[in-house]
Amino acid sequence: MNLDELNDALSSSDPDPHAVRALIERKxxxxxxxMQRMLAASGSLAVVVALVVGIGVLARGPSSSSSSSxxxxxxxxxxxxxxxxxxxxxxxxAVPGPTLGGAAAGPKGQPAAPGASSxxxxxxxxxxxxxxxxxxxxxASVIVATGTLTxxxxxxxxxxxGAAAFYRMTLxxxxxxxxxxxAPGSTAWIPGPAPGATASVTSALLAPDGRLFAIVWPKAATxxxxxxxxxxxxxxxxxxxxxxxxxxxxxxxxxxxxxxxTQLRPVPSGKPVGGAGQPAENGLYAVPLTTVEQVVAQx
Numbered sequence: 364m365n366l367d368e369l370n371d372a373l374s375s376s377d378p379d380p381h382a383v384r385a386l387i388e389r390k391x392x393x394x395x396x397x398m399q400r401m402l403a404a405s406g407s408l409a410v411v412v413a414l415v416v417g418i419g420v421l422a423r424g425p426s427s428s429s430s431s432s433x434x435x436x437x438x439x440x441x442x443x444x445x446x447x448x449x450x451x452x453x454x455x456x457a458v459p460g461p462t463l464g465g466a467a468a469g470p471k472g473q474p475a476a477p478g479a480s481s482x483x484x485x486x487x488x489x490x491x492x493x494x495x496x497x498x499x500x501x502x503a504s505v506i507v508a509t510g511t512l513t514x515x516x517x518x519x520x521x522x523x524x525g526a527a528a529f530y531r532m533t534l535x536x537x538x539x540x541x542x543x544x545x546a547p548g549s550t551a552w553i554p555g556p557a558p559g560a561t562a563s564v565t566s567a568l569l570a571p572d573g574r575l576f577a578i579v580w581p582k583a584a585t586x587x588x589x590x591x592x593x594x595x596x597x598x599x600x601x602x603x604x605x606x607x608x609x610x611x612x613x614x615x616x617x618x619x620x621x622x623x624x625t626q627l628r629p630v631p632s633g634k635p636v637g638g639a640g641q642p643a644e645n646g647l648y649a650v651p652l653t654t655v656e657q658v659v660a661q662x
Contacts, residue, residue: 488612491655495541495578495662504542504579505659507598507652508534510551511573512631516558517589528557529589530631540659545579552589555630562633567595567608569628574598576655599625602649604637616658618648 489497495505514531529552537547553567569575575595582590596605604621605611620643626635627647637647 488614490615491611491613492615492658492662494612495659498578498580499542499662501584502543502581503584504545505540505577506534506537506545506579507540507574507576507656508537508545508547509573510534510569510575510577510593510595512553512569516555516631517552518557519588527588528555529553529587529592530555531589532593540656541662542579549591551577551579551591551593552587553593553595553630554587558631562629562631565608566629566633567593568597568604568606568636569595569630570597570599570604571625571628576603576652597627598652599623599627599649601652603652603655605648605650607646613648613650616650616654618650621645621647621649623649 498505510532512530513533516528516530518528532551532553534545534549534551535547537545537549539545555566556562575593575597577593577595580590580592580594582592585592594609596603596609596611598604599621600623602621602623604627605613605618606627621637622639622641623637624639626638628635636645641647
């Protein structure tokens with residue numbers, strides 16, 4: 364074999380340059396694609412990890428320092444909105460309100476529900492005029508009458524704490540001042556303490572002769588066990604005596620503290636209260652009946 368033939372034989376085994384470049388390009392593209400898939404996979408994993416961490420934080424709730432800051436902010440807001448107290452605040456009442464068991468027992472207030480007797484600590488200050496106007500709009504009557512307790516009380520379920528008790532009264536000498544007429548001889552009911560409980564100044568009080576001023580609430584309005592129901596104030600002489608049990612607000616009428624000798628008896632029974640020299644804590648205030656009748660006419 365000569366030299367030319369040897370060169371031809373060796374050159375015949377050389378790779379095709381175009382084929383080599385194509386192979387290199389395919390390898391480069393495959394490597395690039397693998398890198399993109401790896402980056403995409405790692406990005407998805409990062410999102411999942413971030414989501415799991417976020418859920419864990421939410422499940423644990425705010426940190427103690429954040430809670431403390433929130434509580435501090437809430438307390439500051441509550442203190443900012445609280446009414447001022449002390450000698451320079453809240454002296455709008457014309458008559459000082461004595462206390463009874465830590466609650467205001469002055470000549471003001473109204474029970475939350477119509478026709479219900481209530482202690483003074485559940486009263487809201489609504490003037491007598493507005494109280495009567497609201498009662499008339501609710502279908503109640505306003506009367507002056509003589510009442511006599513008769514019959515046995517009606518009570519709610521004794522197993523229920525604070526079960527209601529109602530005491531039957533027969534009305535005579537009835538004068539209807541406003542609202543639907545109430546006939547003499549009608550029966551009405553007085554809310555009071557459960558049988559056997561101790562009655563006090565916070566119970567409905569009656570004058571010895573049974574004279575009374577009252578709002579007569581129909582059963583349809585009160586949804587009580589019985590009806591109609593009386594929210595009453597005893598009449599002594601020419602005065603209406605407003606008591607804590609009725610939650611009456613008579614401040615605007617400039618009442619005088621009740622100091623008549625006549626004592627008032629609780630419903631259904633108990634130690635009489637009132638009389639000359641009675642303590643201010645009893646919260647008994649007198650307003651002339653003529654003044655009360657004028658308020659009723661204007662309501």
